[in-house]
Amino acid sequence: MKQILLEAPGRFAEREAEAPVQAAGHALVRIEKVGVCGSDFHAFAGRHPIYTYPRIIGHELSGVVEHAPVNSKGVERGDRCAIEPYLTCGTCHACKRGKNNCCERLQILGIHVDGGMQEYLSVPTELLHKSTRLTLDQLALVETLGIGAHAVERSELKEGERALIVGAGPIGIAVAQFAAEAGADVHIVEKSEWRRAFVERMGYSSSETADGRAADAVFDATGSATAMAESLSHVVPSGKLIFVGLTRDPVSIDDSLFHRKEVTLFASRNSFGLFPRIIRLIEEGRIDTSHWVTDRLGLSDVVSQFSSLTERKTLIKAIVDVNHPD
Numbered sequence: 426m427k428q429i430l431l432e433a434p435g436r437f438a439e440r441e442a443e444a445p446v447q448a449a450g451h452a453l454v455r456i457e458k459v460g461v462c463g464s465d466f467h468a469f470a471g472r473h474p475i476y477t478y479p480r481i482i483g484h485e486l487s488g489v490v491e492h493a494p495v496n497s498k499g500v501e502r503g504d505r506c507a508i509e510p511y512l513t514c515g516t517c518h519a520c521k522r523g524k525n526n527c528c529e530r531l532q533i534l535g536i537h538v539d540g541g542m543q544e545y546l547s548v549p550t551e552l553l554h555k556s557t558r559l560t561l562d563q564l565a566l567v568e569t570l571g572i573g574a575h576a577v578e579r580s581e582l583k584e585g586e587r588a589l590i591v592g593a594g595p596i597g598i599a600v601a602q603f604a605a606e607a608g609a610d611v612h613i614v615e616k617s618e619w620r621r622a623f624v625e626r627m628g629y630s631s632s633e634t635a636d637g638r639a640a641d642a643v644f645d646a647t648g649s650a651t652a653m654a655e656s657l658s659h660v661v662p663s664g665k666l667i668f669v670g671l672t673r674d675p676v677s678i679d680d681s682l683f684h685r686k687e688v689t690l691f692a693s694r695n696s697f698g699l700f701p702r703i704i705r706l707i708e709e710g711r712i713d714t715s716h717w718v719t720d721r722l723g724l725s726d727v728v729s730q731f732s733s734l735t736e737r738k739t740l741i742k743a744i745v746d747v748n749h750p751d
């Protein structure tokens with residue numbers, strides 16, 4: 426089978442490999458679509474703290490089951506599935522509390538271990554989430570959408586509350602969709618004019634800088650330490666601030682403002698456990714994925730085209746079509 430290896434920062438290579446052996450408790454899955462994530466761009470640039478090389482990246486995955494043992498998820502040969510990429514230990518402090526997303530030994534397919542930029546993958550059956558109604562593109566978007574779903578869950582946002590989202594990249598858009606689904610009044614702050622127009626086509630109001638109205642929940646989806654620090658000034662007294670985007674830089678918080686408003690600050694990390702709910706919301710038409718995919722490439726194109734993707738100003742989500750003729 427064909428696979429694309431990120432050999433080192435800045436360098437992909439295509440190679441032939443044996444198809445994986447289906448491990449016990451695993452299904453053999455033919456990978457169909459791989460969403461390209463911001464963290465993949467950081468890995469390519471050598472700026473992501475977690476990635477090691479060489480690595481087969483790709484953690485936003487959909488595929489079709491080739492072989493599966495009898496399993497509790499009822500997944501069978503031919504099923505279209507979203508692949509949840511989170512391998513958790515189940516025994517650490519976080520896992521025991523049901524907070525597997527914070528697993529101390531968390532391994533993510535495509536980040537800590539090899540992921541989806543290859544034609545076949547052996548996947549634990551409990552990580553497969555099938556849908557007969559969603560397209561393979563939609564199934565590959567579930568992980569990304571989950572980042573927004575989890576952030577909104579953390580905020581306990583209520584109907585009629587105001588949500589301010591800073592940054593209209595994929596994370597910000599995912600947050601906006603779940604905040605709107607929760608019944609919040611959503612406003613997005615985004616510097617790029619193209620992205621503002623994009624989210625306005627999705628039905629959200631937006632502005633280049635904060636519009637002066639404080640929000641019950643402010644979500645940072647920029648991963649910029651400066652923007653994260655500034656976000657505090659947009660929170661109502663007793664409101665919430667949720668850091669969804671992440672940075673390696675320290676974030677400095679104006680403590681007098683933080684105390685005066687008695688703001689609650691949350692971190693939000695991955696989307697473990699949310700796949701079934703997200704799939705159901707897309708199936709019911711409550712989360713619209715029609716705007717998401719802005720760019721496409723074949724698996725072999727990754728070698729030559731990935732670096733140009735990183736420069737595209739009009740990119741929201743690129744999808745790699747794994748099993749299509751180039």
Ligand SMILES: [Zn+2]
Binds near residue numbers: 462463
């Ligand atoms: Zn991602």
Ligand SMILES: [Zn+2]
Binds near residue numbers: 528
């Ligand atoms: Zn654990």
